[in-house]
Each structure stands twice: as C-alpha cells, then as structure tokens.
Amino acid sequence: MKLSIILVRYGMQRELPRTLESLARDYQLDAADLDYEVLLVDNGSPEPLVLDEALAARVPLRQLSVPESPPSPVAAVNLGAAEARGELVCIMIDGAHLLTPGVFRWSLRAAAAFAEPVIAVRYFYLGPGDQPETVLKGYDQAREDRLLERIDWPADGYRLFEVGAPLRGGASHTTWFNRMFESNCLVLRRELFARLGGLDPRFDLPGGGFANLDFFKRASEAAGAELVQLVGEGSFHQVHGGATTNSAPAQREARLEAYREQYRALRGNSGFTTTAPLNFLGHLPTEAAKIHRRRAQQAAVSAPAAPSG
Secondary structure: OOEEEEEEEOOOOOHHHHHHHOOOOOOOOOOOOOOEEEEEEEOOOOOOOOOOHHHHHOOOEEEEEOOOOOOOOHHHHHHHHHHOOOOEEEEEOOOOEEEOOOHHHHHHHHHHHOOOEEEEEEEEEEOOOOHHHHHHHOOOHHHHHHHHHHOOOOOOHHHHHHHEEEOOOOOOOOOOOOOOOOOOOEEEEHHHHHHOOOOOOOOOOHHHOOHHHHHHHHHHOOOOOEEEEEEEEEEEEOOOOOOOOOOOHHHHHHHHHHHHHHHHHHHOOOOOOOOOOEEEEEOOOOHHHOHHHHHHHHHHHHOOOOOOO
C-alpha cells in the first residue's frame, strides 16, 4: 500500500463528512487507482459518526478508537500510525481540515523525488482571516457553510483559495516561501515515523499542546530528512470550537501559555521552528492561489454574495 492518512476525530459531526469528501477517490487527483487508506481514529467522541453510505463507498475508510480517550490526540495519532499499512503516512491531527485536490498527487511526486522527504502542506483557515480573530467578529459555522456553497465546493476544490486565508504565524506578509512551523497534513515515510517514536506522549494537555509542532521539527531535522513545502496545495481549517483556534481570547492565551511552558519543560528551549533547509515543489493552480495577494482575497471573502436571478 502506498499511502495511509491518519485522521483524528473528536466530535466533528458537521466537519468530518467534508474532510472525508476531500480525501475521496473522485476528489483527489490521480486517486482513482491509488492504493491508499484513511484511518479515522476516534478520540472519545460523545456520539458515533453517522456517514452517508455513498460517501463511505468513495473513501477507503477504516475506523479505530482510542481505548481510554485521553484529552490529548497524541495517542490517537500513534495508534493510527501503528495500524497503518502504507509506505507513506499522512498525519492529520485535527480532523476538521479540507484538502485541495492535488495533495496526494504532489505528495507522491515529492516522495519519488526525495529519498527521505518530510512533506508539509500549508495550513489555511476558511474565512477572511485568522479564525481566532474572525470568530470574534461574527465568523461562524453558518457563514462558513454559505462560503462553501458560494464556491460550489467540492465541485472544484481549488476554489478553497478564494474563501480562505493562510496561517500567518505572526508574519506580516505571507507567501508560499515563508518557512512553516506546523502542518495539519504532514506526509513522511512510515519507517521515519517509527524511527522518531511517533508523537511524544508527554504532550498530554488538551488539544495536544505543541505535540504537532514538536513532531514537525523533529521530523524535519532527522538524519537524512529533506523538508519539502508544497506550493499550490492547502489544508483548510473548518470552524468547530477547537482547543485554541476557536476559543475565547483569555482562554486561548492561557492554553497557549500552558503549551509553551510544557514545551520548555520537555525540550529545554522555546525554539520549535526548524532551521532545516527548505525544498519547494508544486504549482499555482488558480489566480487565488497566489497567496501574496491576500488582501484582495480577504476583500472577496468578506463581500456579500451576489443576489441570484
């Protein structure tokens, strides 16, 4: 088997069907005959996931669950990786993300081009800007639903660039060539994941703390690893009340400070951004994918939909 996608779920009844849609054979380019699997790992959701039969038939899905359901998703990721059969594993620690259609295609091209690739897909928010800010100004699930209806998603998955904004990470200007420090869609060889011991289970805070950032850095700096940032593909975060992304400002800052303290305690420093050499691979599929024009995109997202008829 070529590829295993490890997708972690807690709740997400609204979001997960869309996430799975973006992993379907007839959505991802070159996936019709691809030998791949999606391992959906439930981390203690209060109710079972109800999936449309037609959707389930289009996704090679296996469902797993974490026995004790800790507050951190780390155990869920590691369980998925232990059960994975693919040569490559794709880690999606937050199951509420939509992928653009070429993620599989370009990840496989990167895997063929580099001996030990660590392939990072850039993190985007759905909506007009950083969701921790936009939710305070009224951005919510209903508005997000309308945005996706406006672009007729999933008919053309690259239209997600029209209604999303890249994670800035404090940068004033974002391009495809900004160094990433996190990805919610990280692809690497299963053997490298095992060699690194997976995600560190000591990141046990709700939401996982900086476990995902820590693994990104460790994987990027592993012996022989080559960090590849994909250009023209994205992973888009849906609003779902995430531990930090969609929480109130005071709660979010308190959690982030706890995350920072735990990272310092475990690693002895605060430097979670890797300095590994960068490689780039990809394309610019649409005009909206030119993310250096972010202000124009924000205006388009913020504008009301044109009346029909």
